[in-house]
Each structure stands twice: as structure tokens, then as C-alpha cells.
Amino acid sequence: MAAPSASPTTPAPAASPDPLVVVDALSVAYRSGGRDVPVVHEVSLRVAAGQTLALVGESGSGKSTVAATLLGHLRHGSRITGGAVRVAGADVFALPARELRALRSRTVAMVGQNAGHALTPTLRVGRQIAEAGGDVPVVELLDQVRLPRPAELARRYPHELSGGQQQRVAIAMAVAARPRVLVLDEPTTGLDVVTQRGVLDLIGALRDELGLAAVLVSHDLGVVAHMADEVTVLRLGRVVESAPTRSLFAAPQEPYTRRLLASVPRLDDAGLVLVGEGGEREIRPKPVVAADAPVAVRARDVTVDYGRSRAVHGVSFDVRRGEVVALVGESGSGKSTLAWALAGLRATSGGTLAHESGDLTGPARRRPLALRRRIQLVFQNADTSLNPRRSVGDAIRHPLRFFGTVTDRAEAAERARALIADVRLDPDLADRLPAQLSGGQRQRIGIARALAGGPDVLIADEITTALDVSVQAEVLRLLDDLRRERDLACLFISHDLAVVRGIADRVVVLRHGVVVEEGPTERVFADPGHPYTRQLMAAALEPDPTAEPFVSEAPDWTDAAGPDGLWTDHGEGHRVRRWREAATTAGAARPTDPTGPREPRDPADPADHADPADHTGPAEHREHAAPAGPTGLTGPTDPADPAEGAS
Incomplete structure (x- = not known):
């Protein structure tokens, strides 16, 4: 059994001096409370055929919003307040509906994060690929994305495929109509390292074979380093820094970029990384x-x-x-x-x-309850493990009452606030709903809820x-603090x-x-x-x-x-x-x-x-x-x- 090649994919140089994707001073705002709330501020970028541009940044940076505009998509209640988006020469937001549909089916395609959600569970994958359009036979497309026994696989349903196979089917659907631009929105988040490597190498090969212009949205800077020619760093809807990949990783110019890069754990780090304001890295001994x-x-x-x-x-x-x-x-x-x-x-x-x-x-x-409370599980996805209709304070008070740790309502409320403080959050967040918190805050609430029973074993x-790299670093440091403080x-x-x-x-x-x-x-x-x-x-x-x-x-x-x-x-x-x-x-x-x-x-x-x-x-x-x-x-x-x- 051999390891996959560890050498990075070498992105192809631009095949043409004329960019296929041109975003000029794009500004987007959401309507809230009767006024416009800007979320993207004068973002500009260019991508030529054969190139990959990566949009990176933390949650809320606007990277997915910018990428979605390449297909003419805007979230409900949002609008373009300035600038333009051109794909293959067409002004995307000036196109009539019919021409916009043609653009989405023939010129631009998208591969999302979760292929399982993108595939219809009741249709065989071959039929879904055929419905994506294009003249390339389904079996040929499945073979092109390196799937085994394509004729047999085309007759399967999505649930009969592994996660890696589902993602390859989603890629086959995206390239079926031979688009010129491919938008990749976190295409490998959650995949294990070997599957991720295979999917990324496949995307790189297809980009080179078909001469695609690719826009990659990712918070994983290892993926970005492996795939991209150019990197644009976004923060709060603004471009912080934009440079060729090697230049940006070797010598980031902006403090935010330096901190972002410094937060990424590396295989030779023999402890957790603590990052200073200027991006200085310090290893915390175990x-x-x-x-x-x-x-x-x-x-x-x-x-x-x-x-x-x-x-x-x-x-x-x-x-x-x-x-x-x-x-x-x-x-x-x-x-x-x-x-x-x-x-x-x-x-x-x-x-x-x-x-x-x-x-x-x-x-x-x-x-016995006394034993159950000693072992608690923190789930991968806090979004689905917290009740969206109940406050996060309620989520923590429930196990307090269930395990009999406290019986008085006022005491339970006070203890919940204390647990929220224990996970380095403002106790006033107790009255918020999960949707009103960031992903990192929700994950901390999940940890606080697990701590409510007073466990001595925590399963993470x-x-x-x-999570974004900086938020990941904060959650890992919290977990390390808790095991030291509580002997967990x-x-x-x-x-x-x-x-x-x-x-x-x-x-x-x-x-x-x-x-x-x-x-x-x-x-x-x-x-x-x-x-x-x-x-x-x-x-x-x-x-x-x-x-x-x-x-x-x-x-x-x-x-x-x-x-x-x-x-x-x-x-x-x-x-x-x-x-x-x-x-x-x-x-x-x-x-x-x-x-x-x-x-x-x-x-x-x-x-x-x-x-x-x-x-x-x-x-x-x-x-x-x-x-x-x-x-x-x-x-x-x-x-x-x-x-x-x-x-």
C-alpha cells in the first residue's frame, strides 16, 4: 500500500492574458431594519483560463458571497450596490433571466461543500449527471473523474456511494456541460486527508485538461497552498491582501494575513500554537x-x-x-x-x-445517572446538536437539572452563566439563540453543555x-486549558x-x-x-x-x-x-x-x-x-x- 504523492499540485500558468472572470469594485449589501448593511466592499479580482484564485478568510469575510455572484446568486434581501461581475465577457447582473440560466448551465459551474446534500437521493447518479446537460456520455464523465466501473456506478443511488465518490459525482455534474469557469466552495471540508488529496488532485487535473478558470473558497490554508496560483485574503468584506500564492505564504505583508497563517497547525508543531498580534508563533508545551x-x-x-x-x-x-x-x-x-x-x-x-x-x-x-454524567460527548456540528428554538442558556440548564446537579431554577441559571464564562464567553450570551452566535461560539456552548454534568471524561x-483556523486555535486552547484545570x-x-x-x-x-x-x-x-x-x-x-x-x-x-x-x-x-x-x-x-x-x-x-x-x-x-x-x-x-x- 503506497502513500499518495506528497508533492504539491503545480497549478498551470494562465493560458490566456484575457481573464475569464473579472470582478470590479464589487459591493454588496443586505437589507436589515429598513437600511442597507454593507457586507462586501469594493472587491476586485481577475482569473484567467488555467488559473486558480483562492478566496480565503474567516467566517463573515464575504468570500462565499463574492463567489456566489459569479453565478448571479445573491442571498434573499441583498443587492449589488456598486461595481460589476463579468464572466466570459458577460455582465452577470445585467443578463436577462433566460441568458442567466444559460450562463449557469453552460459557462459557470459550482461544486459545493456537501455533495450528499447536492445529489437527489431518489435518482440514480447517472440520470442526475445526464440532466446536468452537455454532450459527453455519462460513463465517459464518470471515467474522467477517476471513478471505478463507471457503467455500474451510474446505476447506483447516492447513498450507495462513499463520501469521496459522491464528491467526484458532483464534480462530474459540474463539468458535464464543459463550463469555462468552476467555482469551488469548500469542496473538501470534512473529508479525511487521503480522500481530500485525491479530490484536490482530480480538480487540478481537470482544470489543466479543460482549461478552466477556477475560484476556490476555503478556510483551509493547506488546501490553498496546494491548489492556488493567486490568493485574495478577505476580512469583513474587504480585500486585505492579494498576491501570488508563493509570495503571500513566504512573505505576507499585512498583520491579519500573518496572524491567519501563523494560526495554522503544522505537522512539526510539538504543542499548541499561541499567536501574537504580529503573527509571532509560540509553542505551548504539553x-x-x-x-x-x-x-x-x-x-x-x-x-x-x-x-x-x-x-x-x-x-x-x-x-x-x-x-x-x-x-x-x-x-x-x-x-x-x-x-x-x-x-x-x-x-x-x-x-x-x-x-x-x-x-x-x-x-x-x-x-446510572451518576455514571452517565461522568462521560460526556461534544459533537462535531454544534449547529445540529443545539435546539435552534431554545436559548443557549436553556441548552446548558437542561443537563444541570437532568443530572440533579442543581434543582433550583435561579441556581441553574446562575450555574449556566458560570459555565459560559468557563468556556471564555460572555455570560450575557445565555439569552441568545444558537443562530445568533458564530460557529466558534456555538462550539464553545457545546463544550459548556458537556461540562454541565461535571464529567471527568470528555469525548471530542x-x-x-x-472551524476557521483562528477559531480552531481558540477552541483547542480552551480544551487544553480545561484538561489542565479540571484534570479531564x-x-x-x-x-x-x-x-x-x-x-x-x-x-x-x-x-x-x-x-x-x-x-x-x-x-x-x-x-x-x-x-x-x-x-x-x-x-x-x-x-x-x-x-x-x-x-x-x-x-x-x-x-x-x-x-x-x-x-x-x-x-x-x-x-x-x-x-x-x-x-x-x-x-x-x-x-x-x-x-x-x-x-x-x-x-x-x-x-x-x-x-x-x-x-x-x-x-x-x-x-x-x-x-x-x-x-x-x-x-x-x-x-x-x-x-x-x-x-
């Missing part, structure tokens, strides 16, 4: 977790089944008080399933889960995935390895529900022993267009966990599942080649962003073996075949 610290939660030989599919195979780990243990892996690895099982939201099929004060193997509803499931044990689930290195004390790498490597974070990152771990690290995108690969390319491999032992012991708790290098045979699927079989999915991960390009290589060649390490992290039921039934 606290030392005592070797004799009490074990707050213990998993032993845990298996989880979904029907006939096994999502988790005999996984074991400990989390001590004051410690952050990270579960990492692609979608389909089983990390969310494990989190749900620990929280009591998913039944286990075997093994044991235990808290220092009681058994956790059963569902949450069967656990992809809690920073969709934290199980941290993420596919972002730079974030994991910054916050986690130990890391457990999962693939298809099987642990392939585990150990102290710094040892694993300094010397990753399993090729799958190397693959994940190689696929991670650094916020630097000139960055060298973090690790060398991993070889093709296959599992070699035989009856004489599953592990190679690297010392100090760092253990690697035994593997063999595999000889590549004709037709074998490689990680960067999506013609391999479909990857099993993690049923607890609603996004299901697994890509099909993740399978072991074929014939075995040589064996990397050593005396078996200590027991504890057992592999699958059949150690000779770890992928058996994985889901």
Missing part, C-alpha cells in the same frame, strides 16, 4: 501526565458490529486523568463508532468498556473540523494530524476498525512505523506551497499479524502492527488510484467521507516482524485477515 495517573476509562478487546458488518475489531486503549488520547484514521476507520460506544450511543458486540467508577459496556440509558468528536481525560477524534500532534499525549491509529499503531504522540510522529500511518502523514497538506513531504512515501503493504504475535515493540509504549511489503501486480489498486474496490464505511460517521482508494496491496514480498509486544491492543477476530468484514 503538560506531563504522570505515569501513575488514574485510568479514567479503559477499553479492552472492544468489537462493534452493524448487522453482519464489523466496524471495530478487538480494540483496546486506556485514557488517564489529565491525558488527551487521539483516535486518528480515515473515514471508515471506526473512530466515531468507538466514540459512540464509549458514550453509550452504540452497543458493543464484545469486549469491555469501563470507567474507574463503573461498567460502560451497556447503552447509556442503562447506566471532530470538534474543530469546520479526553478522547480526541480527528483526521487532522497537525491538530492531533498539537494537543494529544498519545495517539491510536485505526484502519478498518483495527489498530495499526499506537504510542506517545511525539514518538509516533518522529518515527511512524506502519505504512498506513506514513500514508496519512504524507497526504496531509501543509500551509506552505514549497513544503517538502513530512515523511517519505510508504511502500505497498499487507498485514502480517500471524499467530506468533501481532505487534512490533518500538519501546516506551510505541507499538506497530506487523506488516509485510507487497509486490505490486498488474491491476492492483494503489491509494491514489480510485479504481480499487469500495472502502468500508464507518456507520457512526454520518458524513461517510471514505474514498475507495484505501486497500492493502496484493502479493506479499518481505516481512517486517519482531517479537510480539505486550498484549492489550488486540487485532481482529481472525489475525490473519484484519480487514475481514471491516466497516
Whole structure:
């Protein structure tokens, strides 16, 4: 099994001196309370064929509003108050309705963040692509976006595809009519690193093949560094800085840009990053977790089944008080399933889960309240986990009353305000509705609600995935503060390895529900022993267009966990599942080649962003073996075949 190429995509130079996209002094305002509220202020940009321009900035910067104007879209109640938008020579907002529809169907296309929402669930994907227009046959389009067995896949429904496959179908629909301009609005947010890398490389190849002008909207500066020729930085609807990608990343001119770039975690950061006003970076050392610290939660030989599919195979780990243990892996690895099982939201099929004060193997509803409150889950998306009709104060008061922490209404209200202050927010926000808060504020409220029961174990499931880099840094620092102040044990689930290195004390790498490597974070990152771990690290995108690969390319491999032992012991708790290098045979699927079989999915991960390009290589060649390490992290039921039934 090999890692995808870690060298950045080299964007094509402009194919023509005449730009396909021209935005001149664009200003947009929303109507509110009988007056215009400006949200975009005199933004100008140019994009030529074969070029990619990235619009970056925090939430509220106006980047998505500007991108939407290229298709003639404006939010209800908004209007253009100045400037012009021209695409392929046409003044977009001066076009009659019929010509505007033609522009959207033939000249400009868009790929959004969530392909699952963009696809009609009751129509086969082939029909949806055909309805997108164009003369290119559906099978040819599916083949062009590197999907396996296109004729068969065209007959499937969207729910029968993985997240990576759905995104490729959305791209096929976008290019079906052979547009000249492609708008990409956060096209890889939430995808795991390997799937993201494949989708971005596909977009880059199509841009070059079709001579597209691409406008990329993203808060992920690693994606921007990988894809863009030019970068325009927006803040509060104004252009802060605009420059060629390499120039901007090497020498940002504006303090805001410097702070934005400095906030991005990097794979070589051995702690959380603290950023000064001028963009100075300081690494916050991790606290030392005592070797004799009490074990707050213990998993032993845990298996989880979904029907006939096994999502988790005999996984074991400990989390001590004051410690952050990270579960990492692609979608389909089983990390969310494990989190749900620990929280009591998913039944286990075997093994044991235990808290220092009681058994956790059963569902949450069967656990005593005194035990339930000790383990709390912070969800990935605070938007959907908070009731939109109730104030955030109500959201926090409910668990206070439910767990019997307080009984008096006035005391509950005061305690809710105190918890809001504990997560570094203004207590007066208690009366606000979730929609009145920013994404970062909502995520902090989610943490405050989890703290209401007085837990000693916190499960953080992809809690920073969709946050801006500066907001992500604030939330991670808050989590680190809380584990120090409250001696919390934290199980941290993420596919972002730079974030994991910054916050986690130990890391457990999962693939298809099987642990392939585990150990102290710094040892694993300094010397990753399993090729799958190397693959994940190689696929991670650094916020630097000139960055060298973090690790060398991993070889093709296959599992070699035989009856004489599953592990190679690297010392100090760092253990690697035994593997063999595999000889590549004709037709074998490689990680960067999506013609391999479909990857099993993690049923607890609603996004299901697994890509099909993740399978072991074929014939075995040589064996990397050593005396078996200590027991504890057992592999699958059949150690000779770890992928058996994985889901």
C-alpha cells in the first residue's frame, strides 16, 4: 500500500492574458431594519483560463458571497450596490433571466461543500449527471473523474456511494456541460486527508485538461497552498491582501494575513500554537501526565458490529486523568463508532468498556445517572446538536437539572452563566439563540453543555473540523486549558494530524476498525512505523506551497499479524502492527488510484467521507516482524485477515 504523492499540485500558468472572470469594485449589501448593511466592499479580482484564485478568510469575510455572484446568486434581501461581475465577457447582473440560466448551465459551474446534500437521493447518479446537460456520455464523465466501473456506478443511488465518490459525482455534474469557469466552495471540508488529496488532485487535473478558470473558497490554508496560483485574503468584506500564492505564504505583508497563517497547525508543531498580534508563533508545551495517573476509562478487546458488518475489531486503549488520547484514521476507520460506544450511543458486540467508577459496556440509558454524567460527548456540528428554538442558556440548564446537579431554577441559571464564562464567553450570551452566535461560539456552548454534568471524561468528536483556523486555535486552547484545570481525560477524534500532534499525549491509529499503531504522540510522529500511518502523514497538506513531504512515501503493504504475535515493540509504549511489503501486480489498486474496490464505511460517521482508494496491496514480498509486544491492543477476530468484514 503506497502513500499518495506528497508533492504539491503545480497549478498551470494562465493560458490566456484575457481573464475569464473579472470582478470590479464589487459591493454588496443586505437589507436589515429598513437600511442597507454593507457586507462586501469594493472587491476586485481577475482569473484567467488555467488559473486558480483562492478566496480565503474567516467566517463573515464575504468570500462565499463574492463567489456566489459569479453565478448571479445573491442571498434573499441583498443587492449589488456598486461595481460589476463579468464572466466570459458577460455582465452577470445585467443578463436577462433566460441568458442567466444559460450562463449557469453552460459557462459557470459550482461544486459545493456537501455533495450528499447536492445529489437527489431518489435518482440514480447517472440520470442526475445526464440532466446536468452537455454532450459527453455519462460513463465517459464518470471515467474522467477517476471513478471505478463507471457503467455500474451510474446505476447506483447516492447513498450507495462513499463520501469521496459522491464528491467526484458532483464534480462530474459540474463539468458535464464543459463550463469555462468552476467555482469551488469548500469542496473538501470534512473529508479525511487521503480522500481530500485525491479530490484536490482530480480538480487540478481537470482544470489543466479543460482549461478552466477556477475560484476556490476555503478556510483551509493547506488546501490553498496546494491548489492556488493567486490568493485574495478577505476580512469583513474587504480585500486585505492579494498576491501570488508563493509570495503571500513566504512573505505576507499585512498583520491579519500573518496572524491567519501563523494560526495554522503544522505537522512539526510539538504543542499548541499561541499567536501574537504580529503573527509571532509560540509553542505551548504539553503538560506531563504522570505515569501513575488514574485510568479514567479503559477499553479492552472492544468489537462493534452493524448487522453482519464489523466496524471495530478487538480494540483496546486506556485514557488517564489529565491525558488527551487521539483516535486518528480515515473515514471508515471506526473512530466515531468507538466514540459512540464509549458514550453509550452504540452497543458493543464484545469486549469491555469501563470507567474507574463503573461498567460502560451497556447503552447509556442503562447506566446510572451518576455514571452517565461522568462521560460526556461534544459533537462535531454544534449547529445540529443545539435546539435552534431554545436559548443557549436553556441548552446548558437542561443537563444541570437532568443530572440533579442543581434543582433550583435561579441556581441553574446562575450555574449556566458560570459555565459560559468557563468556556471564555460572555455570560450575557445565555439569552441568545444558537443562530445568533458564530460557529466558534456555538462550539464553545457545546463544550459548556458537556461540562454541565461535571464529567471527568470528555469525548471530542471532530470538534474543530469546520472551524476557521483562528477559531480552531481558540477552541483547542480552551480544551487544553480545561484538561489542565479540571484534570479531564479526553478522547480526541480527528483526521487532522497537525491538530492531533498539537494537543494529544498519545495517539491510536485505526484502519478498518483495527489498530495499526499506537504510542506517545511525539514518538509516533518522529518515527511512524506502519505504512498506513506514513500514508496519512504524507497526504496531509501543509500551509506552505514549497513544503517538502513530512515523511517519505510508504511502500505497498499487507498485514502480517500471524499467530506468533501481532505487534512490533518500538519501546516506551510505541507499538506497530506487523506488516509485510507487497509486490505490486498488474491491476492492483494503489491509494491514489480510485479504481480499487469500495472502502468500508464507518456507520457512526454520518458524513461517510471514505474514498475507495484505501486497500492493502496484493502479493506479499518481505516481512517486517519482531517479537510480539505486550498484549492489550488486540487485532481482529481472525489475525490473519484484519480487514475481514471491516466497516
